[in-house]
Amino acid sequence: MTEPARMVRLVGDAEYRDQAEASLSTPGDASMVFRSRPRSIVMACPDGCGETLVINLDSRADKAWRFDMRGEGLTLFPSVWREGGCESHFIVWRGHILWCDRFEGGNREPPYNPEIEAAVLSAMDEVQPRNAVELADAIEELVWDVSRVANRLVGRGLARSWKINGGWVFVRVV
Numbered sequence: 001m002t003e004p005a006r007m008v009r010l011v012g013d014a015e016y017r018d019q020a021e022a023s024l025s026t027p028g029d030a031s032m033v034f035r036s037r038p039r040s041i042v043m044a045c046p047d048g049c050g051e052t053l054v055i056n057l058d059s060r061a062d063k064a065w066r067f068d069m070r071g072e073g074l075t076l077f078p079s080v081w082r083e084g085g086c087e088s089h090f091i092v093w094r095g096h097i098l099w100c101d102r103f104e105g106g107n108r109e110p111p112y113n114p115e116i117e118a119a120v121l122s123a124m125d126e127v128q129p130r131n132a133v134e135l136a137d138a139i140e141e142l143v144w145d146v147s148r149v150a151n152r153l154v155g156r157g158l159a160r161s162w163k164i165n166g167g168w169v170f171v172r173v174v
C-alpha cells in the first residue's frame, strides 16, 4: 500500500451525496453535503482503499460529528473510525489527518498555539473536574487544541488529570 493521505483537501460543497462523491479524486479529498444546513462530509478514505466515508454532521439525523472550519482547514470531533472494511481510524484537525493506529509514525500535528494556555487554565476549576469538550465549549476553542494544551499544562504541574469513564478530566492545581 502507498503512503496514506496526511491532509484533507476540501473540493467544494455539494447538494447531494452522489454529487459530492463524484467530485472526489484522491485519498483525503472531502466534500461537504450542504442542503440549507451542513448534512455530512463525504470523504475518499485517506488510506487509499478506494472506499468513500460518509461522516454525519446533522444531529437531527443520527450521531453527529462536530465540525469547524477555522484555521487551516477542516476539524472534526471526535475521531473518525471505520468499523468495517479497512478499519481506518484518524483525527481530522485543522486540515491535518492524524492516524490513530497504523501510519501514526508519519503524523504531523498542526502548529502549537500557546496563546490559548491562559484561557484553558482559567476554564479549569480547582475542584470540579472538566473534560476537554467542556473546557473547549467554555472558551470556544477546538477540542483537539484544548486537549493538547491541557496535557502540556499537566506536564508543567499547572493542572492534574485522571480518567473517568474512559475519558480524561482536568483540574487546575492551586
Ligand SMILES: [Zn+2]
Residues within 6 Å of the ligand: 045, 046, 047, 048, 049, 050, 051, 086, 087, 088
Ligand atoms: Zn480505507
